[in-house]
Amino acid sequence: xxxxxxxxxxxxxxxxxxxxxxxxxxxxxxxxxxxxxxxxxxxxxxxxxxxxxxxxxxxxxxxxxxxxxxxxxxxxxxxxxxxxxxxxxxxxxxxxxxxxxxxx
Ligand code: HEC
Numbered sequence: 001x002x003x004x005x006x007x008x009x010x011x012x013x014x015x016x017x018x019x020x021x022x023x024x025x026x027x028x029x030x031x032x033x034x035x036x037x038x039x040x041x042x043x044x045x046x047x048x049x050x051x052x053x054x055x056x057x058x059x060x061x062x063x064x065x066x067x068x069x070x071x072x073x074x075x076x077x078x079x080x081x082x083x084x085x086x087x088x089x090x091x092x093x094x095x096x097x098x099x100x101x102x103x104x
Contacts (some may be wrong), residue, residue: 022060023048024097034096043086044093051080052090061097069094 024030028042034041052058064072069091077087 002009008066011023023058024100026093030096030100034092034093034099040089041093041096044091044096047082047086052076055079057079061094062101064094065097068099075082075093 023045026038027042031038031041040073048058059072064100073087073091077084077090
């Protein structure tokens with residue numbers, strides 16, 4: 001007899017892919033360096049975490065050029081169904097991360 005419980009093991013496949021632990025939380029130093037209000041960065045970080053790993057792995061700020069971020073963001077905000085303010089916030093956040101990490 002086959003144990004019917006053996007089919008239940010795949011349920012916990014929800015671990016984050018894409019090295020998301022490398023994405024820093026916004027802080028005051030990041031805000032000053034990027035000349036962006038901390039609130040905007042926090043909003044951008046939140047939107048990023050909630051929406052940007054749904055369809056593909058998280059695109060890490062330092063892996064993508066500023067130009068390509070500016071290019072991709074309107075499309076991605078459309079993909080995620082977000083508004084213009086959130087687009088600005090996410091873009092500000094990824095730029096700030098790049099500035100802080102010196103990966104311009
Ligand atoms: C509904 C699905 C979906 C969501 C949500 C989504 N994306 Fe994407 N993303 C895609 C698809 C599909 C592509 C590749 C094709 C294209 O450009 O539309 C892509 C491509 C990208 C690229 C360019 C890839 C590269 O390596 O150059 C970046 C950057 C990106 N996404 C960032 C984001 C960010 C940031 C968010 C959150 C605001 C996001 N995505 C949310 C579907 C999505």
